[in-house]
Structures are given as structure tokens and as C-alpha cells.
Amino acid sequence: MLMKFAGPYSHFRVGCSILLADGTVVQGANVENAAYPVGTCAERVAMGTAVVQGAKKGDIRAIAVATDISPPASPCGMCRQFIREFCELNMPILMYDNEARSTVMTLGQLLPMSFGPEKLKTTDEVEHGLSQ
Amino acid sequence: MLMKFAGPYSHFRVGCSILLADGTVVQGANVENAAYPVGTCAERVAMGTAVVQGAKKGDIRAIAVATDISPPASPCGMCRQFIREFCELNMPILMYDNEARSTVMTLGQLLPMSFGPEKLKTTDEVEHGLSQ
Amino acid sequence: MLMKFAGPYSHFRVGCSILLADGTVVQGANVENAAYPVGTCAERVAMGTAVVQGAKKGDIRAIAVATDISPPASPCGMCRQFIREFCELNMPILMYDNEARSTVMTLGQLLPMSFGPEKLKTTDEVEHGLSQ
Amino acid sequence: MLMKFAGPYSHFRVGCSILLADGTVVQGANVENAAYPVGTCAERVAMGTAVVQGAKKGDIRAIAVATDISPPASPCGMCRQFIREFCELNMPILMYDNEARSTVMTLGQLLPMSFGPEKLKTTDEVEHGLSQ
Numbered sequence: 001m002l003m004k005f006a007g008p009y010s011h012f013r014v015g016c017s018i019l020l021a022d023g024t025v026v027q028g029a030n031v032e033n034a035a036y037p038v039g040t041c042a043e044r045v046a047m048g049t050a051v052v053q054g055a056k057k058g059d060i061r062a063i064a065v066a067t068d069i070s071p072p073a074s075p076c077g078m079c080r081q082f083i084r085e086f087c088e089l090n091m092p093i094l095m096y097d098n099e100a101r102s103t104v105m106t107l108g109q110l111l112p113m114s115f116g117p118e119k120l121k122t123t124d125e126v127e128h129g130l131s132q
Numbered sequence: 133m134l135m136k137f138a139g140p141y142s143h144f145r146v147g148c149s150i151l152l153a154d155g156t157v158v159q160g161a162n163v164e165n166a167a168y169p170v171g172t173c174a175e176r177v178a179m180g181t182a183v184v185q186g187a188k189k190g191d192i193r194a195i196a197v198a199t200d201i202s203p204p205a206s207p208c209g210m211c212r213q214f215i216r217e218f219c220e221l222n223m224p225i226l227m228y229d230n231e232a233r234s235t236v237m238t239l240g241q242l243l244p245m246s247f248g249p250e251k252l253k254t255t256d257e258v259e260h261g262l263s264q
Numbered sequence: 265m266l267m268k269f270a271g272p273y274s275h276f277r278v279g280c281s282i283l284l285a286d287g288t289v290v291q292g293a294n295v296e297n298a299a300y301p302v303g304t305c306a307e308r309v310a311m312g313t314a315v316v317q318g319a320k321k322g323d324i325r326a327i328a329v330a331t332d333i334s335p336p337a338s339p340c341g342m343c344r345q346f347i348r349e350f351c352e353l354n355m356p357i358l359m360y361d362n363e364a365r366s367t368v369m370t371l372g373q374l375l376p377m378s379f380g381p382e383k384l385k386t387t388d389e390v391e392h393g394l395s396q
Numbered sequence: 397m398l399m400k401f402a403g404p405y406s407h408f409r410v411g412c413s414i415l416l417a418d419g420t421v422v423q424g425a426n427v428e429n430a431a432y433p434v435g436t437c438a439e440r441v442a443m444g445t446a447v448v449q450g451a452k453k454g455d456i457r458a459i460a461v462a463t464d465i466s467p468p469a470s471p472c473g474m475c476r477q478f479i480r481e482f483c484e485l486n487m488p489i490l491m492y493d494n495e496a497r498s499t500v501m502t503l504g505q506l507l508p509m510s511f512g513p514e515k516l517k518t519t520d521e522v523e524h525g526l527s528q
């Protein structure tokens with residue numbers, strides 16, 4: 001697949017590939033908007049596509065992010081949080097620079113002491129006024 | 133394709149289908165996050181997938197949004213803005229309720245007097261201090 | 265108050281003033297981020313400040329948005345949705361251009377057939393499986 | 397000031413206080429939206445208010461976040477990124493639980509190898525086709 005970029009505002013091209021357990025690769029790119037906060041990053045486009053196609057926690061083996069700068073760019077904090085919902089903390093995130101050199105960190109290293117689903121009250125707790 | 137939903141927080145299932153000029157349909161669903169503002173809506177997942185696959189302004193013929201409530205839900209303002217970047221103002225947005233009854237509005241009707249790319253200064257204007 | 269702008273990426277200066285029923289004016293400006301989607305708009309900064317200070321639905325009389333272009337810019341769709349949560353549909357939104365000429369629209373005109381709180385299931389409905 | 401919360405969807409109350417170099421404290425709380433991704437967190441409300449009032453990099457001495465759970469919640473990834481734009485990496489972030497016990501981490505510890513402004517091309521580089 002020849003992936004298309006839609007980043008006319010930042011002039012920053014980012015590509016993301018998600019490797020699933022069955023060998024499938026799902027791709028994303030940044031999709032920007034004239035109202036900057038409304039745009040989205042490559043990582044969230046790729047992950048949204050993967051989740052809608054059925055990927056669940058445990059199905060995602062690795063995420064790779066590529067940009068045309070060096071040293072390589074890392075996912076922004078918003079993407080680290082988005083990924084956190086669907087990936088194990090020990091999942092590797094590979095970051096590639098403009099010469100295809102890579103750095104690797106786990107999700108847990110990039111988002112230490114993360115906020116996640118287990119922090120929220122369940123519907124049942126809300127209903128019955130239980131405190132966590 | 134059996135589409136997967138990831139909306140455990142709102143308990144609100146939203147599906148979106150984008151019809152392209154070549155007859156292809158691209159699908160999306162809401163993908164939520166424990167940090168609520170980090171999640172994304174069905175319309176943006178579908179549109180992000182379509183844009184990365186190459187859809188450009190003029191390629192998108194219609195967008196359909198389905199929820200299990202009645203009357204049907206409309207796209208949130210953030211999604212209207214996201215769609216605005218890639219679609220003509222006269223593109224129809226169909227909204228389906230839990231009985232598959234639909235309401236239709238154009239993008240221009242749902243986002244009147246919209247903010248778009250033509251409002252931003254070009255790089256050249258920024259460089260040379262031209263006013264718009 | 266001399267308001268500060270933090271919009272180094274879009275080079276687009278936006279100011280927002282919210283008029284409360286008691287005559288108070290709360291101000292905001294766009295606060296951008298190197299990761300573009302993480303930044304926020306003037307309208308949401310102003311409204312966030314107002315809500316934290318205690319403004320509730322019914323307390324907000326008008327919202328004014330000023331930019332240095334002409335014709336004036338309108339709030340992006342994300343901001344229309346954010347405002348929708350706390351304002352009546354007949355509240356006026358004034359948009360000022362670089363010569364202080366203004367256009368006015370109501371919130372309901374800028375976000376027709378809007379998505380709002382009444383569309384979501386209550387905790388009680390989720391708990392007991394009631395459909396809306 | 398008696399701070400108001402607007403978190404009817406997550407039922408999760410978060411308060412944030414930003415300590416400035418001149419001793420001023422700026423406060424925020426989560427401001428949620430029926431369209432979940434459109435809402436915002438306590439940290440971003442407080443920081444947006446502070447920036448509009450004139451706080452710049454170097455002016456912010458500490459950020460405290462309080463929730464009514466234990467162990468204390470940390471800022472979401474999106475807020476870590478938002479804060480990153482305006483704070484030094486060695487700035488302390490204090491996280492308080494429901495008994496006012498706190499944990500402290502620096503911004504750099506919470507967002508290692510962060511994405512920031514220095515990664516983006518300047519307007520001049522874009523204009524003249526320079527690579528980074």
C-alpha cells in the first residue's frame with residue numbers, strides 16, 4: 001500500500017505501522033486539520049483502524065513510528081495514552097529516523113506510572129456509591 | 133467485515149461508513165479511552181482510515197452514522213470539523229437510528245460558516261509578513 | 265488584563281471573551297502545542313476558566329471571538345461542541361474581524377441538530393439495560 | 397476560591413493547582429463533554445488559564461494533581477504533553493490521593509524522550525526546503 005499523508009500544516013510527515021499477532025500490519029499517517037487540535041496523529045489513525053478491524057489487548061506485538069528527522073521522533077503524549085488502552089506495557093515501540101536507524105522503548109518506559117482503565121469507577125460502583 | 137466497537141465508557145455504540153467515488157466503503161467505530169478526551173469518534177476513525185488509503189477532497193460521496201438511539205445522533209462538532217477538511221460542503225451526511233430510519237443533512241448545513249484551511253496564512257505569507 | 269497568546273505554530277492569534285450574567289468577562293487565547301492535536305483554542309481556554317470559576321448553564325450571556333483576519337473567523341467545530349455543553353442554543357456568538365467589525369450567530373445556528381448530554385444513557389439505564 | 401467540577405460522565409473528580417514563581421496559584425478541574433473526546437482535563441484547564449494570564453517557560457514551579465482515589469492518579473499522556481510545552485523537564489508534578497498522601501515525579505520522568513517544539517521545522521526551513 002502506498003500510504004498518503006495529510007500534514008500540510010506541520011510539514012511533518014509521520015508514518016506508523018502496527019504489527020499484529022497474526023502477522024498483519026496496519027498503517028497510519030498524520031491527518032491534520034486547519035483547526036489544529038482537531039487533527040490526529042499517525043499512531044492514533046493506525047490504532048483506530050486496527051481496533052475497528054478487531055485487534056484487542058494482547059493482539060498487538062509492536063508499533064513502529066517513522067519520521068524524516070534524526071534523531072527519530074517519539075509518539076506524543078496523547079498517542080502514548082491512546083496506545084496504552086490497547087497494549088501491554090512491555091510492548092516495544094520502535095522509532096525510526098530519516099536513515100532508517102531505530103531506537104526502541106517499551107510502552108511502559110514511554111508512559112511510566114500511566115493512567116488507565118483500572119482507575120475509573122465501574123458503573124456498579126457509581127450506582128451504589130462505593131468508593132475505590 | 134464485522135466491525136468492533138471499543139466504547140466501554142460511554143456505553144454508546146456508534147458506527148460510521150464512508151462511501152467513496154469508486155464504490156468502496158470505509159468503516160469506523162468509536163474508540164474510547166480511560167482518559168476520555170484522548171478517545172476518538174467513529175467518524176474520525178473512518179475518515180482517518182480513508183485518508184491514509186488515499187481518499188482526497190472530491191472522492192467522498194457520502195457519510196453515514198448509525199447509533200442505537202432514536203431520534204438518530206448527529207456527528208459531534210469535532211467530527212464535523214474533521215470531515216470538513218476532506219469533503220465538499222454539499223456532501224450528504226446520513227444519520228440512522230435504532231430502527232434504520234434516517235435523517236439527512238449536508239456538511240454545510242451541519243457546520244455553517246465553517247472554519248477551514250483558507251483562513252490560515254500560507255508559509256509564504258508568514259515569512260514575508262503579508263496580512264490576509 | 266493584557267492577554268498572552270501562545271500560537272507559534274499556526275501564526276494565528278485568536279482571543280475569546282465570555283460575558284457572564286453578573287457582568288464578569290472571562291478571557292482566553294489559543295494555546296498551541298508542538299504536537300498539534302494536543303493544543304487548544306481560545307474559546308475552550310476561556311470556557312474552561314469560566315466553568316472552573318463556577319459558571320453554569322444559564323450564566324453565560326454571550327461569547328465573542330476576535331481574530332486578525334477579515335471576514336472574521338468562526339469557532340471551530342470542536343469549540344462549538346465544547347460551548348454547547350454549557351450554553352443555551354439561543355446564546356449569541358459574536359465574531360470580530362481585524363477592523364472590529366462583527367458578525368453574530370446563535371450557538372444553535374452554528375451547531376444545528378447538535379449532539380448533547382440528553383443523548384447519553386444515564387448510569388441507571390446502563391445498569392438496568394434500559395434502551396432509550 | 398471554591399472550584400467547580402464538571403465531570404458528570406466519568407464521575408471522576410480531578411483538581412489541579414499550578415504554582416507560579418511569584419507565588420500565585422492557578423487552579424483547574426476536569427470539564428467534560430457529552431462528546432467525550434471534546435472534554436478537557438484539570439491540568440489543561442489550569443495550564444491554559446495560567447498561560448493566558450502570562451505564565452511562560454521558567455515561571456512554573458510545580459504542578460499538583462488531586463483525585464479522590466488511592467493510589468493517586470497521574471496526569472494522562474495528553475496532559476503530560478500539554479504541560480511539556482511550558483515547563484522544564486525537572487519541574488515536579490505532585491500527585492495527591494484521597495487522604496492527601498502524595499507521590500512526586502518530574503515532568504521528564506513522566507514523559508521520557510518527549511516530543512517537543514525543537515522537533516518541528518521552522519517556517520524558514522519549510523520555505524527554503526532545508527532538511528533538519
Ligand SMILES: [Zn+2]
Nearest residue numbers: 041075076079
Ligand atoms: Zn500523537
Ligand SMILES: [Zn+2]
Nearest residue numbers: 173207208211
Ligand atoms: Zn465526534
Ligand SMILES: [Zn+2]
Nearest residue numbers: 305339340343
Ligand atoms: Zn476551536
Ligand SMILES: [Zn+2]
Nearest residue numbers: 437471472475
Ligand atoms: Zn489529561
